[in-house]
Amino acid sequence: MHDPRPIAWMNSDLAMFRDAVRRFLADEAVPNDERWQKQRQVDREFYLKAGSMGMLCPSIPEEYGGGGGNFAHEAIVNEELNYIGCSSFAQGVHGTICAHYILAYGNEEQKQRWLPKLCSGEWICAIAMTEPGTGTDLQAVKTRAIRDGDHYVLNGSKIFISNGQLADLIIVVAKTDPSQGAKGISLIVVEADKAPGFTRGRTLEKLGMHGQDTAELFFEDVRVPVANLLGSEGRGFAELMNQLPQERLTIAVGAQACIERAVGLTRDYVKQRKIFGQPMMELQNTRFKLAECETVSRVTRAFVDECVVKHIAGQLTPAEASMAKYWATDQLTRVIDECLQLHGGYGYMMEYAITRMYADTRVQRIYGGANEVMKELIARSL
Numbered sequence: 001m002h003d004p005r006p007i008a009w010m011n012s013d014l015a016m017f018r019d020a021v022r023r024f025l026a027d028e029a030v031p032n033d034e035r036w037q038k039q040r041q042v043d044r045e046f047y048l049k050a051g052s053m054g055m056l057c058p059s060i061p062e063e064y065g066g067g068g069g070n071f072a073h074e075a076i077v078n079e080e081l082n083y084i085g086c087s088s089f090a091q092g093v094h095g096t097i098c099a100h101y102i103l104a105y106g107n108e109e110q111k112q113r114w115l116p117k118l119c120s121g122e123w124i125c126a127i128a129m130t131e132p133g134t135g136t137d138l139q140a141v142k143t144r145a146i147r148d149g150d151h152y153v154l155n156g157s158k159i160f161i162s163n164g165q166l167a168d169l170i171i172v173v174a175k176t177d178p179s180q181g182a183k184g185i186s187l188i189v190v191e192a193d194k195a196p197g198f199t200r201g202r203t204l205e206k207l208g209m210h211g212q213d214t215a216e217l218f219f220e221d222v223r224v225p226v227a228n229l230l231g232s233e234g235r236g237f238a239e240l241m242n243q244l245p246q247e248r249l250t251i252a253v254g255a256q257a258c259i260e261r262a263v264g265l266t267r268d269y270v271k272q273r274k275i276f277g278q279p280m281m282e283l284q285n286t287r288f289k290l291a292e293c294e295t296v297s298r299v300t301r302a303f304v305d306e307c308v309v310k311h312i313a314g315q316l317t318p319a320e321a322s323m324a325k326y327w328a329t330d331q332l333t334r335v336i337d338e339c340l341q342l343h344g345g346y347g348y349m350m351e352y353a354i355t356r357m358y359a360d361t362r363v364q365r366i367y368g369g370a371n372e373v374m375k376e377l378i379a380r381s382l
C-alpha cells in the first residue's frame, strides 16, 4: 500500500532497513495480528523477535544494545506498522518513547541495567502518567512516592496505560512532594517483578486497537529503591515536557502513514466497485473526494517530513511538534471518514481494512495530548 514517492529524510541505508522491517512484519506480524486482536495483546515472543531483528529500539545507541540509528529509523518502523494496519504492537511506546526517557535521564548504571533488556525485547516498557482523575492536567496527578530511607513508597492508580499488562518496567509519574504542583513531580521506575503491592487491573475494552493491552495499574505501598529515580527529584514535569515533542511527532508520522494507506485502499476499491454499470471511480463525487484526500495527504506529508528532518537535526520546537500532531491526526480522521463513505456499507463491516482504521485511529486526536491542548501550545508560541 506504500506510495513510493520520495521521502525527504530517506537514504539508501534507510531503504534497506525499511525493506528488512517490511519483510519481517509480513512474516511475523501479518499472520498473527488477528489473533493478537482477539487475545487483546501481542505475543511476548514477538518482542524478542522484533528485538533480534533490530526494530525494537532502532535509535538507542549500540553500546546499550540498540540499533545506533536516529529518529528516521523509528519513523520507518512506525510507518511500516501503519502501512500494514497493525495497531497491536506498541513499539512506539516501548522503543520510541520509554527507552528514550531512560536514555535521556538515566544515570549510567540505570542505562546499563535497563536498556539492553528493552532493546532485546526481554523486557517490555510502559509509561504511566494518566490517572482516573487527571489526564491532560498532569500537574494534578495524585500518585505519591514518599521517601522512606533508601526507598520511595508508591501509592496511587493509573489508567489507560499502553503495554499495561505486558510491561516489566514502568516509568511512573508521581508526586515526591505533594505540597508542590509541577515542581513536586518525579519519574519513578518500577520493576514489576520486584514490586509487592503492584497489581494490574483489567485490560480495557476500547473502540479500536484491540491488540494493544491498555490497562489500569494499581500501586499500594510499593517500595521502590531510590536508585530507581529517573532524572532528578522534582524535575519530572520538565523531563516529561522535553520528551513530549518526540512522542507527538511519532503520532504525526503514524497518522500520515495511515492517511496514505486509507487513500490507497479507497482508490483500489472505487476502481473495482461498479455502480450504474461503471466503476465508482468514474463518478465525479468519487474523483473529487479522492483528489481532495490525496492533496491533503501530500500537503501533510510535506510538513511532517519537514518536522522529521528538523527533529533529526535537533531543531524541532515543541510548537512545531504540536502542529504536526494536531494537523496530521485531524486530517487523518477527516480523510478516513471520507474514504469509509466511499466504501458504502462495506465500510461499516469489520472485515474491511478501512473500517478497522476508522476505529483504530480515532484516539490519535486524544492521546499524546488532546488536539485542543496542541492548539494552546501553538498559540503560546505566537
Ligand SMILES: Cc1cc2nc3c(=O)[nH]c(=O)nc-3n(C[C@H](O)[C@H](O)[C@H](O)COP(=O)(O)OP(=O)(O)OC[C@H]3O[C@@H](n4cnc5c(N)ncnc54)[C@H](O)[C@@H]3O)c2cc1C
Pocket (backbone or CB within 6 Å): 093, 126, 127, 128, 129, 130, 133, 134, 135, 136, 137, 159, 160, 161, 162, 163, 206, 209, 214, 363, 366, 367, 368, 369, 370, 371, 372, 373, 376
Ligand atoms: C488507547 C489509549 C492509550 C493511552 N496510552 C497511555 C499511556 O501509555 N500512558 C499514559 O500515561 N496515558 C495514556 N493514555 C491517556 C491519554 O494520554 C489521555 O487520555 C489524554 O491525555 C487525555 O486525558 P483524559 O482522557 O483524562 O481527558 P481530559 O483531560 O479529561 O480531557 C477531555 C477533553 O477535554 C478537552 N481539553 C483538554 N484540555 C483542554 C484545553 N486546555 N483546552 C480546551 N479543551 C481541552 C479535550 O477535548 C480532551 O479530549 C492513553 C489513552 C488511550 C485512549
